[in-house]
Amino acid sequence: MSVQEQTEPGGWRVFHGTGTAPDTPPALHEAPPWRRFGGGPALPVSPADPETARRRLGPGDITLRLRDEDVDIVNAALLLRRPLLITGPPGVGKSTLAHLISRELGLGRVLEWSVVSRTALRDGLYTPDAMGRAQAIAAWRASLGRTAAPEAEGADPVDTPDAAVNRAPLPNSRQQPPVIGDFITLGPLGTALLPYDRPRVLLVDELDKSDIDLPNDLLHVLENGSYEVPELVRDAAGTARVRTDDPGERVEIRGGRVECREFPVVVITSNGEREFPAAFRRRCLPLEMRTPTKEQLLAMVEGHLGIRPPGTESLVDEFVQRVQSGGTHSLDQLLNAVQMTTAGGFQADGDGRTLVEMLLRDLAKGR
Incomplete structure (x- = not known):
């Protein structure tokens, strides 16, 4: 098949490597049966971050700088809903490719997860603010003591934070107990796996710097497109509104479980400092970037x-x-x-x- 046949309307290529922002985002191919997920209700993709894209890509349209075979690999990853594992020397534009894909396909703000040796899987999924929650509970208990009517002599005091939260507030206490959702923030990976109606772009930068266990820990999430937040699973309320990696945005999580609707476009970069396990590499499509001409x-x-x-x-x-x-x-x-x-x-x-x-x-x- 010629390049012209591949890029004409109805061809299998949806990404061409130009970086040109579309007037109307192109429709993506339907996912293979084994890469379809049932998350919901559907969420709209967050708006793009033009300032970050401008810093990464420049102020104008980007002239094609990818080889035809590189463009084909990106399109294969989009069609098969598989992560891209991009290798190459530092500074050749590996992380820039995530922004190029997002801008050309109209997929909104790129979610960036920068990996270091101390990074664990939970860092990418969500972060609980246990200290902030404890302080909020303590402040709420103190407000009850100031505003509640005097208790009958011999009544049991509110003796633990959990007891205070689970006990209904007194009728003359207007302040509500703190809810756990206020102290959970989804990370870049956790946000990317929310049930968006179009896939988000997730950049996992320099995974080769991670602890040796992180690639293996990622296998379950990348294969199943879902995860649980144990703190919310145990919460009796059943639903919680939590912050996401997108500034100022909150989403509702039901039953403490998150499942994607469209598998995200995952771009994983590596400078080749070490090899990844075969099971991890099997789930990714490899792309080696070379120094531009x-x-x-x-x-x-x-x-x-x-x-x-x-x-x-x-x-x-x-x-x-x-x-x-x-x-x-x-x-x-x-x-x-x-x-x-x-x-x-x-x-x-x-x-x-x-x-x-x-x-x-x-x-x-x-x-």
Whole structure:
């Protein structure tokens, strides 16, 4: 099948790598029978975050910089509802791809989960504020003591936080007991698995930095598209409104269980610091990103800066030469060097050469 056949209306490609925001978000393929989930009621996707997208992608439309085979892998992940496992050297745009997908498909704000060595699965799903809840219960109990009518002599006092919460407030006490939902905040992964009517984009950044158990812990969630919040499962109320990773938004959870309606677009990045278990890799589609070509780098510079300043081509040539010689370099370094040539009449030759050398230094050398 030719590229033209793949990209024409009715073709199997819905993502083309242009990064152009659509007037109307394109319809996605129906999920395979084994990747359909029954979460509900359906929620609308949160609005996009244009400022973050502008920082990541630049102010204008992004010229195609992905290989055809890379675009095919992304579309396969979208069709099969499987996570993308993106590898490649630092600074080649692995995390940027999540924002590119979100903007082109109109999938709203990207949910970002940055992983470190101490990160556990629950950090991505939800965070309970136990201390805040204890303080709220203590304050509520104190207010009861100030506003309640005097109890009959010999009555049992309110002796524990749980007893205070479970006991109905006295008739002349207007303050209601704190509800547990106010002290639960869903993380990026937990928010992505809410029953949205269109998939959210979840960026799991640098998973290779995690504890050795985290990839295995992710298997159940990625396979089943659901999870439980034990604190809400035990809550007698049955339903709770909790905060999400989207600023200012709350959702209702019933029975303490969350199940997605559309499996999120999961973009997992790795710098290759270690291998992942075979069971984890089996559930992902691998995509290896390479250093962009000279033409792609020039287009990316123009996309971010809006212009091609004098001397850009020579800086790009030098950047490509340094990368091809085996050095470790990031696109940020090139953008910084080009930006310097447009600020305050800075000259990249003569005495300014020292600063350019510093900006384009080999990151693998540690200084």
